[in-house]
Amino acid sequence: MWKNKQGYILIETMISCTLLFTCIMTISPILSLLNKERMLLSERIHYVHYLHDMIQPLLFEGITPKDMSIELEDAFVTFTYEENLIKGCVNWKNAKRVQEEICLYGYPVR
Template sequence: MPSFHLAKGGFTSCKDEGFTLVEVIIASTLLLTVIIFFIPLISQLDKELSILDNRRHIVHALHDELQIYLWTKESLPHSSKEQINNQLVELSIEKDLIYIKGCAQWENAREKMEEICLYGIPPN
């Protein structure tokens, strides 16, 4: 097996081919640390992205539903359950002083109840 010798300034080194056990342990530890850190981080980011995406779709649907009650003389209060973006959402619309209030309630990806309300003033 050939070996490589360095001789410079009185320093002589013999370089063997391949990894030593210490290098393998350090590389494995570093790789596992990166994996253990990034997998939960990516999972959490994916969950938060899902929550924001659902919230956006639900607010959009609530806005569209509220417009019907702002521009027509539909009877109030109104309550319904709808599937929005694969999420069961309870929509409720009611009169609140001079406003028409529309609220949406659902359970998000973190299994917490979330509620968003929009208000509109009907034309006279």
């Protein structure tokens, strides 16, 4: 009348552990990739805001830079005047150690 169910419990435990470890091994690289991409976007936003704040006085004060360069601790900012436009670019190495460049253009106020 009493049956031995020890083998059934062992197989059930092994299957549940396998499913749990499979989920963990799938989710952890995805979370790592999401964090790295979040850091990349955060850097881009930071440098675009910095470049925007630097280019605004040049646009509204009517200053026309002749190849002005600023070196930061981890980035390089350049301003040039091209065809009635002020071009501001920032270069840096991102979280993936890839050289990245973002440029903003603006018409000076006259």
